[in-house]
Each structure stands twice: as structure tokens, then as C-alpha cells.
Amino acid sequence: MLAIKNAEKMFELLDSMVDEIGEENVAQVVTDSASALVAVGKKLMEKREGLFWTPCAAHCLDLVLEDIGNLPVFFNTIGKAKNITIFIYRHT
Numbered sequence: 637m638l639a640i641k642n643a644e645k646m647f648e649l650l651d652s653m654v655d656e657i658g659e660e661n662v663a664q665v666v667t668d669s670a671s672a673l674v675a676v677g678k679k680l681m682e683k684r685e686g687l688f689w690t691p692c693a694a695h696c697l698d699l700v701l702e703d704i705g706n707l708p709v710f711f712n713t714i715g716k717a718k719n720i721t722i723f724i725y726r727h728t
Contacts, residue, residue: 647679650665663686664687666689667689668695669695669699676689
């Protein structure tokens, strides 16, 4: 997996990929919702009026569930469930 933290470099990479594939063949670009990638998506849509950018719904949902799982009311319950799962796997 390519790890680029710099928004300008990521924009250049995605923009060149759209050029390579052909703008008429790209309807949408989907990324995670990191702030740098949100900026890249907006810049791509400004440059290419027919292109849409959206954050990955699965990634957004994963972040929400991670936050919910860290709430004290759920954290202990999830910990107990993990312990039960470990016990079952070790004893089967």
C-alpha cells in the first residue's frame, strides 16, 4: 500500500492517474477521510468538474465504531467478549 502523507504529492499522483486512465473513464475517486485526502478530493473536483470524490463509507463507519468501542460503557463489555472468545478458541 502506498503511504503518502503530503497532500500535494497525493494530488499529483491521483491527478496523473486520472490522466492515464482518461478523465472520461473516471467518475469517482474514493479515499479514506484523512484531512489531507479531503483536501486532495476537493482539489480534484475543482480541477475536473465531472469527477466526484467521496470518503470511503466503510472507513468512516470503522472510525465511528472504534470511537463507540472506546466509550466506558462499551469498553468493559467488549473486553469481556474478547476474553470469552479467547477462552473458547483455546479450549476447542
